[in-house]
Amino acid sequence: MSGTHPWFGVDGPPAGREYGTAQVKSTLRHELRDCGTRLGSEVLALQPLVAARAAYDELFSSARGLLRLIERAVREAAPDRAGRLKALGADEEPYPFFVSDEDFEIRYAATMARPDVVIGPDGPKFLEFNVSGTFGGPAEIHLFTEAWTRIYGGSDAAPFQGYEPFAARAALYRRVCAELNLPPAVALLGSRLDRPGAQSARYYELESAYFRRQGLASEFLEPADLTGGDGGGPRYDLLHRYFAVDDWRDLGIDLEPVHRAVDRGALLFPPQSSYLLANKKTLAWISEGQPWMTEEDRELVARYLPWTRLVHPRKVVWNGRRHDLATLLLEHRRDFVLKKAIGMMGLQVTLGPHTTEQEWGEVVAAALADGESIVQEYVEPGRYRMQMSREAGPEPQEVDIAPVLSPVLFGGAAAGCWARYHGTGKAGIIGASGFGATENVLLAARTRPPRTAGQG
Missing domain, CATH: 3.30.1490.20 (ATP-grasp fold, A domain)
Incomplete structure (x- = not known):
């Protein structure tokens, strides 16, 4: 299919861009600097992806429904962690941070999720669910949205809107702290080594600064920073888990400080059980059907899951x-x-x-x-006509890209939608940087016309 798939409900790039090509490129590169974001050296988008509000919100409502089924499938697989691991054919060695409180483990397992979706011939199809605190997308959504809003004349003028991921995650953490009777505070536990080529911790510090503005004490911590200088207890009771164990092992990052902090009472969030929900076998379970699934559940799966x-x-x-x-x-x-x-x-x-x-x-x-x-x-991805700038030529060109869309949910709340695609227009695997994908954000067309002043 050429052009933009009708599911998006839009025709052509959003009107009203106030910046020229060179200014768009410099704004994006400045806003997303030092965050490891792949903008593409050959091609750079001159617009965000935009969908009609109904289509945009469909991504989040269907994601909530499928995530609910995945969570229940894991709960129903066995009454305890050992049984759930056995049902998934997994052992505990890759998951070293389970805690003894199994209610905590399963209660919060589904609080952070980012599925990956393509738009098939008849609408969204969910390819997988990333369930953890580690997945990419929130910082990228935040920064792209800010950049495009500025490029299109500011929040009152831009012909699109989006959900703010940092606000949704801050609201989740305020609620979690209250439920667990903890002070309103959370540290982001990560490592600059996870951001190849980064000269600073800006990727993490943007979010911790936002949390502080939302009434949460917060800062970015490397593993060595987890305890105070006296070697006593953890500096924070709640630690946002911005790392994957296998990644840190591959990078040679010592996990022992994390184990010590957990042994002394710190809680990693989301809990280790979130990774059980991310196991793709859960998708096969609900696709094939489970005894507890209702007819409505089965219809939801048939519509949205290949x-x-x-x-x-x-x-x-x-x-x-x-x-x-x-x-x-x-x-x-x-x-x-x-x-x-x-x-x-x-x-x-x-x-x-x-x-x-x-x-x-x-x-x-x-x-x-x-x-x-x-x-x-296999789902052949629908296309989106994107206005791109090629380094080799000054004139913008239109490319029919095959995007993977990644709506984010924090505590069930919509938290924006990341988008990735090959700038050349080819379809294929989207993921690790070696696959050459570039990034953007999907936003919702305004339900009311923006002001017209300054539109071009």
């Missing part, structure tokens, strides 16, 4: 017919995607349509053997 199944030697029903799964995958390569159940940043994902028969056969054989993958029906 057909998804656990991969092991078995029979499955696809398109109304019963198949041997191995035969189905080998004979219909172009219809499927294989994903490791535990993975992030687009790694351990194989797109059948973008893979040779030999490569696909090898991946299918490995997945059937280890039982640690899911298969999803």
